Amino acid sequence: MNDMTPTREQRTAALEGMGCKRKRVEDIRFTQGKGNYVDDVKLPGMLHGDFVRSPHPHARVKKIDDSEALKVPGVLAVITAETLKTVNLAWMPTLAGDVQMVLADGKVLFQNQEVAFVVATDRYAADDGINKVVVEYEPLPPLVDPFKSMDADAPVLREDLAGKTTGAHGPRKHHNHIFEWTVGDKELTDAAFKKAEVSIKEMISYHRTHPSPLETCQCVCSFDKIKGELTIYGTFQAPHVIRTVVSLIAKLPEQKIHVIAPDIGGGFGNKVGAYPGYICAAVASIVTGKPVKWVEDRIENLTATSFARDYHMTTEIAATKDGKVTGLRVHVLADHGAFDACADPSKWPAGFFNIVTGSYDFPTAHLAVDGVYTNKAPGGVAYRCSFRVTEAAYCIERAMDILAQKLNMDPAELRLKNFIKPEQFPYHSALGWEYDSGDYHTAMRKMMETTDYAALRKEQAEKRAAFARGETREIMGLGVSFFTEIVGAGPSKNCDILGISMFDSCEIRMHPTGAGIARMGTKSQGQGHETTWAQIIATEIGIPADNIMVEEGNTDTAPYGLGTYGSRSTPVAGAAIAMAARKIRAKAQMIAAYKLEVHEDDLEWDIDGFRVKGLPEKFMSMKDICWAAYNSVPPGMEPGLEAVSYYDPPNMTYPFGAYLCVMDIDVDTGVYKVRRFYALDDCGTRINPMIIEGQVHGGLTEAFAIAMGQEIRYDDTGNVVTGSFMDFFMPTAVETPHWETDFTVTPSPHHPIGAKGVGESPNVGGVPAFSNAVNDAFSFLGSTHIQMPHDYWRNWKAAKQLGAVA
């Protein structure tokens, strides 16, 4: 071997494969303003649509007069429910088995609900038109408090469901009841509580919040009357599903619908569902024969598109007096707003909330969820979480702290005592899931050692003593959180959307020069798929990642996939990539054997090509095999080197992590300071550590926002009081703490490369860490639980109620 021959390390490094901190290819265009987002799409003759929205949360619509609007220069059409009825689109199906008005049909059910769609030559004219549409309303009493939704005298919200005793998920108890969902063994759990030495019970609320990606929801619809084809550019996290749904409800042949999701400016679950804007823009394009753009503004995004959370969870744990948990009982009241438009797999009316037993070995558990209607915006989405996992993790992590407090045990010790043990995996939970792999004790102990947890507790004890002596007005909280997520939706045995199984897909085509393209059913909204997917291929087939182009978001060219949300891309599509790449490598091996004149079995894979076993100089690189695949394949073999994989995972994946938040709170002002935040994540095999770290930073920042101030709040009259970034807390660089990240690696045993997914973990684990820190700070004053969000005012109020402030 001479000096010019690259070493194994150099050959591996040249691929920039898995485990490499490869710089993102996307950034070349984004840093130069050359991204192509939906609002950048401009088609010849394009019109603009905008909504007339209801100022009332609950009102009968007596009359809509569009005559003055139609006189406004530039206004071409005003579409109402009556218009939509002519094409049978006045109502649309939701992802949760309910139906939703596209435009107000007889009455409105939440403030800012869409009432009419004005189409004009530009966005200013559309706005002028909106102001001239006269809507006559008869206000009705609003229902704001979900706890009053099933009162005997509660107003009937959904008149379309009058008299229906059965909904999409079983019997309805009340005219504002959507579903009741129960899981687990009630009898066994009740028995566990009867003989419990210790138990706790607390109503733990997870307030209504909102994903708020920086780019709002938007689309451009263009109907070609001659060809009968509809092209939709949109902010879609699941483009293929949108195409199928449009085909089913608009009765257009699916092959004549082209859905294109270009660059997306953040999704976080907000861009999974279908919104009236998409339907109205499509109908307007069909009616006018011109392309129609709909771009939501920020107020519309916050008040009318999918909210998140709004779960009120009465939680009980039974335990022995030395701290071994023996039973979990949870009842949830879920406020779904005016229509049940939650984005959940069809079988799960409350998503994966039944991961609520968390990381702990509960012998028995019982869960009941009641979904109710109120006069609020619809569409509970999996905001940076996998279908209600965030609520579940918050519920159990708060409850474990409350139990620790009652037992006078350290919260970390209580967790260590109750963790599922490494030898118990695959672990079958009391509520029906099979956890694939985990090593919780190692993660927790690493967190405790790295942060010197014992010293922090000692410092806290000293501070509490100083506070009692009146020497300080500052209290200190340690927020411990340990979470297990359930991601990678999912196996077709568990998961579907409107009957479509939740597999995902990848098609790889290698070209003669050793370059290739991978097309995917997923759609990045900032996760960096163009970078990381190429890294998987690089490692699997030995072609440098730079030589692989990744394309997503075009339903004409990509294989069918279920899209990107719920941390499913790496667990599902990441596996599809590996499987497609392995098909390519298998064919490459046959070609190499033919060219090297040996039997296939005599070849071994060596980083970037095949080598004859025992004859190291007989080697054929993958680059050369690509060339051979197009001009000298074995007799009888089809030329070409491409493969497609549709991957239906055998199970979900279960990433986990151990977080610690150290917080100081001034009781006189309620002002808090996050002194330290440590996040250890185990997402299995790590594809790009730089991107994982970035995802953790982002998720923690969103968790910080939610726990410490962000809330979609309604006043008693149903008025949204948090309708812009003026009053909806958006942390900036000034408020946002510094993040410390760490990791362990416990690969998933059933995933081809062992990867589990990470994007949502920091949000799932972060919120309880912040909330536990606040609650831990106040606990020595006698409180068990203070509801989020923990902003300065609420902290001050808590201190006052607990007698710490005069």
Place this chain on the structure above:
Amino acid sequence: MAKTHVTMKVNGAEVEGLVEPRTLLVHFIRENLGMTGTHIGCETTHCGACTVDIDGMSVKSCTMFAVQAQGSDIITVEGMANADGTLSALQEGFRMMHGLQCGFCTPGMIMRAHRLLKENASPSEEEIRMGISGNICRCTGYQNIVKAIQYAAAKINGVEFREAAE
């Protein structure tokens, strides 16, 4: 509505257009000039995705009328790359330090950071965090944006960039 003729310099080139007096500057840039790097995120001057540089100041173009920019000298993200088309120090910093994910806030962040470094060539972390507090990012958690700006400052100042220890 009657239209007004406006002229201004954008990224060194003289441009002109006919706009309604109520036309926002960001719409003039995006629709009339066809330069789509400047983004619209909130329309209330909170998020900073529409930040451009006007006569040496960072300005949020979503709450300024195009007619108010008459005769001014504007730089947008399209004017930030080096003359030979390579990434400038700031753009390179965002890429090297992983200072972006979805990329939607990035043009505004870069434009704000550009002015910040013109005013203070060696800002501290605190000064950077305060300096970009008018720009919201939903993806990165800011830590890497701060590093990206520190990287650019080091490069512009001709000193070696060293990441602060975690």
